[in-house]
């Protein structure tokens with residue numbers, strides 16, 4: 300069952316000064332469509348600034364698209380701030396990257412986990428205490444931690460608190476935005492495994508945002524590759540990573556440690572993406588693409604099925 304569906308969603312932001320007449324618009328997200336199935340994970344990858352977090356905020360209804368639609372369990376997301384929106388927000392929770400300070404330093408772990416239950420008016424005081432206890436256990440924290448303050452916890456323990464807070468209102472969808480990028484590699488693995496276990500147990504749908512392809516491959520059923528606000532390739536996670544088709548995906552994958560039987564070409568990725576206020580005409584990737592030809596500078600490639608397992612937006616892939 301499709302839990303979340305983004306249909307041709309776009310979002311642009313004004314940049315520069317309107318007084319000096321230099322106002323420009325930056326297109327952060329441009330015609331993005333994706334699905335998250337119940338009990339499954341859709342990963343979004345791409346370099347910094349490609350629009351991953353903006354897509355996540357739109358998916359959660361924390362930001363509104365300028366065009367396109369967001370459907371949650373088949374219905375349009377209610378207007379931001381409305382009563383319906385507030386009640387639906389329980390169903391959709393954000394797991395963000397904990398930088399020390401994102402959690403209120405004056406609150407104990409207990410109080411931090413109880414807070415979302417109080418905000419959403421879940422149960423009475425006794426049932427909330429019971430739920431906090433269950434959540435502590437679910438994320439691998441317990442008696443030793445519940446009266447501690449955030450600064451007394453390790454990064455991994457704080458991320459467990461972030462996860463417990465997100466799970467408190469019993470959501471069906473989690474949007475995880477770089478949930479482990481601030482952590483050491485070994486702790487990253489613990490938190491990612493915890494997330495995968497909890498997903499299995501609770502049947503959660505997850506939109507998992509990260510610039511780290513290894514982690515996205517590990518957790519995702521489907522992967523969406525974004526470049527300058529657009530989806531350049533999306534499909535089954537194993538196909539995207541083992542047989543990437545778009546030159547951008549190939550470059551990202553070839554920068555990963557090689558996997559047995561996986562993609563074994565080296566595709567260089569030089570320079571930085573162009574400024575998002577000044578996107579090149581044609582394919583957004585043409586200025587860095589080793590395969591670019593005239594057509595790539597002239598016309599924007601559509602995202603079209605390449606085979607039954609993925610869609611690709613590239614003129615040249617179809618020529619090969």
Ligand SMILES: Nc1ncnc2c1ncn2[C@@H]1O[C@H](COP(=O)(O)OP(=O)(O)OP(=O)(O)O)[C@@H](O)[C@H]1O
Nearest residue numbers: 312325327346347348349350351352353354510575
């Ligand atoms: N509120 C805003 N006002 C103006 N520009 C914005 C705003 N939010 C995001 N942007 C711009 O939109 C683009 C996409 O940002 P976004 O945070 O979605 O990218 P990202 O892929 O998540 O990046 P990162 O991996 O660095 O978090 C960036 O160029 C960013 O500067």
